[in-house]
Amino acid sequence: MNRTIGFIGCGNIAKSLIAGIIKSGVVERNQVIASNRSTPSLQEVEEQYGIEITTNNIEVAKKADFLFLTVTSDSYEAVINEIKESVQPNAVIILVAAGESIQKNEHRFAKPVKLVKAMPNTPTMVNEGVTGIAVNQFVTESDLEETKSLFESFGRVELVDESLMDVVTAVGGSSPAFTYMFIEALADGAVMYGMPRKQAYVFAAQAVLGAAKMMLETNIHPAELKDSVCSPGGTTIESVARLEERGLRSAVIEAVKVNVEKAKQIHG
Numbered sequence: 001m002n003r004t005i006g007f008i009g010c011g012n013i014a015k016s017l018i019a020g021i022i023k024s025g026v027v028e029r030n031q032v033i034a035s036n037r038s039t040p041s042l043q044e045v046e047e048q049y050g051i052e053i054t055t056n057n058i059e060v061a062k063k064a065d066f067l068f069l070t071v072t073s074d075s076y077e078a079v080i081n082e083i084k085e086s087v088q089p090n091a092v093i094i095l096v097a098a099g100e101s102i103q104k105n106e107h108r109f110a111k112p113v114k115l116v117k118a119m120p121n122t123p124t125m126v127n128e129g130v131t132g133i134a135v136n137q138f139v140t141e142s143d144l145e146e147t148k149s150l151f152e153s154f155g156r157v158e159l160v161d162e163s164l165m166d167v168v169t170a171v172g173g174s175s176p177a178f179t180y181m182f183i184e185a186l187a188d189g190a191v192m193y194g195m196p197r198k199q200a201y202v203f204a205a206q207a208v209l210g211a212a213k214m215m216l217e218t219n220i221h222p223a224e225l226k227d228s229v230c231s232p233g234g235t236t237i238e239s240v241a242r243l244e245e246r247g248l249r250s251a252v253i254e255a256v257k258v259n260v261e262k263a264k265q266i267h268g
């Protein structure tokens with residue numbers, strides 16, 4: 001892809017996206033530039049990925065064909081006011097922050113700009129991301145194709161109606177955190193019975209990875225896959241019954257609900 005990719009805000013999600021982009025080879029290292037308020041994270045990405053860095057957001061805005069706004073939502077207004085006269089007329093601007101809608105940011109730019117709302121997740125770093133995207137009316141078919149192939153270079157992409165973007169935030173953006181909690185707890189249980197922690201993490205993480213892969217590759221309903229693990233009179237059904245008793249599913253559904261509600265609060 002002969003395009004310059006810019007990041008304003010070089011925190012956790014930007015670092016994951018930069019890693020995904022560089023590892024995939026979709027663009028060369030010298031086609032990626034990132035800015036940040038402070039320098040440590042910039043030095044980190046410069047050392048690890050050899051990309052261009054700056055503390056000047058305007059420099060990034062001037063150069064980028066695809067401009068990721070990877071600051072948190074509380075910095076959006078200030079950053080957009082700072083850069084809006086400097087963005088290239090044809091640039092595709094990618095809104096990554098939870099609770100930042102296309103409409104709100106069209107008002108901030110106060111001129112026709114190509115806006116993509118994207119909600120990725122940190123596993124983009126290892127080529128296993130999932131990103132939901134929605135676009136405004138100024139994004140052309142070819143912009144959309146390029147945007148999709150950019151995100152597809154490090155994971156799956158789903159086009160979604162923007163009204164579902166807060167749900168994507170919960171089920172795609174935030175859910176790796178819930179999953180790490182599950183893996184950690186599973187490993188804690190194994191450690192309780194004497195397994196070395198390092199080995200417990202291998203079993204727990206690989207089991208989660210394998211279960212996810214089974215679902216995606218077989219398209220079998222998760223309940224059926226679960227049933228096939230529960231041997232009659234066996235060990236698994238004992239655990240399943242305990243997880244039901246302790247409200248695992250209800251806790252997870254609630255976790256999605258509070259996530260969506262928080263995103264709504266950020267929308268204002």
Ligand SMILES: NC(=O)C1=CN([C@@H]2O[C@H](COP(=O)(O)OP(=O)(O)OC[C@H]3O[C@@H](n4cnc5c(N)ncnc54)[C@H](OP(=O)(O)O)[C@@H]3O)[C@@H](O)[C@H]2O)C=CC1
Pocket residue numbers: 008009010011012013014035036037038039041057070071072073075078079096097098099119120121122173174
């Ligand atoms: N983390 C994740 O898994 C995901 C996050 N997101 C979204 O991405 C956004 C960023 O999240 P995350 O990466 O976790 O947050 P971080 O706090 O890790 O990163 C935000 C970065 O923005 C920088 N920053 C803040 N203000 C400015 C400014 N005016 N100019 C330049 N840089 C600035 C901060 O710099 P400094 O360190 O100097 O303060 C920081 O490095 C959030 O809105 C979140 O909703 C979306 C999907 C997944």
Ligand SMILES: O=C(O)[C@@H]1CCC=N1
Pocket residue numbers: 098169173174
């Ligand atoms: O915690 C957050 O707000 C962001 C959104 C998705 C993942 N992290």
